[in-house]
Amino acid sequence: MPRLTVADSDVEVLLKPGETILGGLHRAGYAARTGCLRGGCGVCKVEVTQGSVTYAETVAETVLTSEERTSGICLICRAVPQEDTVIAPRPEFKLRCVAPFLAALARK
Amino acid sequence: MSDVLRMGYVHARVTDLARAKDHYANTLGLYPTLEEDGKLYFKGWDEWDHHSVVLEEGGVGAVKFGFKVMDTAGLERIEKKAQTFGDCTVTRMSAGENREVGDGIRVQLDCIGHTFEFYTDMTAVGLEVGTHNPDAFPRHLVGIGAPMLDHALLIGEDIDTAARFFMEVTDFYTTERAQTDLSDEAQTIAYWLSSMQKVHDIALLRGENGKLHHFAFQMRDWNDILHAADLFAMDDVPIDVGPTRHGITRGETIYFFDPAGNRNETFAGGYTSYRDRPTIIWTADQLAKGIFYHARELKESFTSVYT
Numbered sequence: 001m002p003r004l005t006v007a008d009s010d011v012e013v014l015l016k017p018g019e020t021i022l023g024g025l026h027r028a029g030y031a032a033r034t035g036c037l038r039g040g041c042g043v044c045k046v047e048v049t050q051g052s053v054t055y056a057e058t059v060a061e062t063v064l065t066s067e068e069r070t071s072g073i074c075l076i077c078r079a080v081p082q083e084d085t086v087i088a089p090r091p092e093f094k095l096r097c098v099a100p101f102l103a104a105l106a107r108k
Numbered sequence: 109m110s111d112v113l114r115m116g117y118v119h120a121r122v123t124d125l126a127r128a129k130d131h132y133a134n135t136l137g138l139y140p141t142l143e144e145d146g147k148l149y150f151k152g153w154d155e156w157d158h159h160s161v162v163l164e165e166g167g168v169g170a171v172k173f174g175f176k177v178m179d180t181a182g183l184e185r186i187e188k189k190a191q192t193f194g195d196c197t198v199t200r201m202s203a204g205e206n207r208e209v210g211d212g213i214r215v216q217l218d219c220i221g222h223t224f225e226f227y228t229d230m231t232a233v234g235l236e237v238g239t240h241n242p243d244a245f246p247r248h249l250v251g252i253g254a255p256m257l258d259h260a261l262l263i264g265e266d267i268d269t270a271a272r273f274f275m276e277v278t279d280f281y282t283t284e285r286a287q288t289d290l291s292d293e294a295q296t297i298a299y300w301l302s303s304m305q306k307v308h309d310i311a312l313l314r315g316e317n318g319k320l321h322h323f324a325f326q327m328r329d330w331n332d333i334l335h336a337a338d339l340f341a342m343d344d345v346p347i348d349v350g351p352t353r354h355g356i357t358r359g360e361t362i363y364f365f366d367p368a369g370n371r372n373e374t375f376a377g378g379y380t381s382y383r384d385r386p387t388i389i390w391t392a393d394q395l396a397k398g399i400f401y402h403a404r405e406l407k408e409s410f411t412s413v414y415t
């Protein structure tokens with residue numbers, strides 16, 4: 001199972017097979033700035049600094065360009081990590097813990 | 109009086125036709141009327157024309173919007189006035205360019221980056237309850253059973269010119285307006301425009317050209333809105349905001365996203381408007397209450413997410 005780590009934080013989630021980055025973060029009691037949750041608006045973009053992601057659903061080129069993909073940008077609402085992955089969100093990502101007990105559970 | 113009857117169709121892009129079909133047919137309960145060349149056509153049960161929603165595979169966002177016009181004389185009036193208006197490109201479209209839609213005119217408003225089509229004829233399919241001694245609603249509605257398309261909110265840079273187009277060319281009137289303040293230099297943030305007695309047929313919000321904020325389906329009442337929200341939970345539809353009430357238009361609402369990320373709305377209530385009703389003004393300092401009457405707080409996703 002891929003491990004998701006958020007750079008410069010103590011956030012670490014063991015992802016379930018096929019789980020998106022956002023799915024894992026939510027399950028682990030974290031919230032972040034998101035929009036459509038459907039890969040259509042692009043507000044949930046973050047940089048993947050280690051690891052790789054794939055998409056189970058079609059993502060429009062107008063939302064995530066191929067240049068962005070190759071430079072490591074992903075849409076967390078749709079991106080599924082294939083291996084241990086580190087993301088480095090910008091401040092506007094507004095990652096915050098909304099349920100500490102879930103965060104503790106997700107580490108195990 | 110306006111020659112425009114209503115917003116007849118929304119043509120939008122979706123990333124995956126099969127998923128879109130599931131959402132629009134099974135969750136929203138629209139009736140699929142045609143599937144052809146990578147496009148899906150739908151109508152609501154209380155609509156009589158062939159379609160009110162067209163979905164095309166590839167990308168997200170709006171392709172164009174159709175307005176149904178009363179008659180050919182009205183269409184000619186709109187064409188003439190659009191040509192005199194100037195700040196738009198007017199072309200003729202012929203029957204068949206859009207499936208089941210007759211001759212009309214196409215107007216491109218570069219000031220907001222959106223395209224509008226005006227037509228008088230669309231193949232009649234009929235109300236699902238029929239016209240002779242009809243029942244109140246079809247017994248076997250699917251999902252939320254959305255009766256009909258209601259309006260759309262479009263985003264663009266120069267909404268002042270666009271609003272002027274709708275007022276001067278198609279004779280819409282402004283039911284409500286949001287503006288920076290009450291001074292003479294105030295800038296308009298958004299317009300709500302009506303052709304007849306609906307509280308709005310189209311709304312315009314200042315922002316990036318060519319973007320779609322949402323398109324909305326008319327629901328009967330607050331009970332149906334709550335019921336719709338329950339079904340969205342069952343179908344795992346991401347809800348952006350609601351169920352709640354708008355200060356602006358007084359409508360009852362839920363905002364949610366289709367599988368491609370286009371925002372939809374279920375809209376009920378609002379008031380019956382008249383051409384001589386005073387225009388309602390919302391100032392920026394009270395905009396949060398105008399948009400979400402109960403929470404009185406703007407939601408970041410609502411104001412910054414669009415396709």
Ligand code: FES
Nearest residue numbers: 035036037042077
């Ligand atoms: S939230 Fe809209 S693309 Fe991820």
Ligand SMILES: [Fe+2]
Nearest residue numbers: 261324373375
């Ligand atoms: Fe709306």
